[in-house]
Amino acid sequence: MYAVFSYEQIEANERRLNEYHIVVLLFVRPSVPGAQSIIKEFSYLHHNAKRYCSVYAVGYTNDPERFKSPVSVDGVDSEKWYYSDEEFVEFKRRLEKRIKWKYSGENELLVLKSNPLGASVLNFQNYVAININEGLRKEYISSYSSFMEKLIEASRSYTDARGAVGKASRLSVRQLTELAIKESKRLPGPIREVLKNRLFFKTSRAR
DSSP states (O other), rough: EEEEEEEEHHHHHHHOOOOEEEEEEEEEEEOOOTTTHHTTTTTHHHHHHGGGEEEEEEEEEEEETTTOOOOOEOOGGOOEEEEOHHHHHHHHHHHHHHHHHOOSSSSSSEEEEEOOOOSSEEEEEEEEEEEEEHHHHSSSSOOHHHHHHHHHHHHHHHHHHHHHSSSSOOOOOHHHHHHHHHHHHHOOOOHHHHOOOOEEEEEOOOO
């Protein structure tokens, strides 16, 4: 779990890690309904994800001097982190220009893979975007906590498979995310119907 306010920070960290794993970009503004319960999970998420999944909280820093008029929150191990709407918006706009994605305005996450040997260390080719608020409203997921627990379990399987056979796991980002959704809640309908809700689930190939 990392506090970041720029795309370059993520690239530098992924280059340093130099591993194949799942990457999650977490878009959580403290003022959005449900955000505080997610922020309270930052420390647990950090320790639970470990090397299996890099989670980046967008718009945050642990440097109290970095932002103008920041919002203070408890980060990893009760260290103070600081949030800035200005930095969040700048990151969001830059990413929207890079990939075919638009921020929902709610608590949202993007799931993708690292690509340490590639020209770009982040592989957005088959990313998945999940709107947490919409998932809770429609009861596709029982809670953010349970969804992330299952996503990290799936990420661990992907990472272990890479280490065991020396090549990519057969599971795609979409399959990993679908697995986490199915296992975190008894769905109200077939998974195919749930994934048709574009407010909840979007992919890089969505029109």
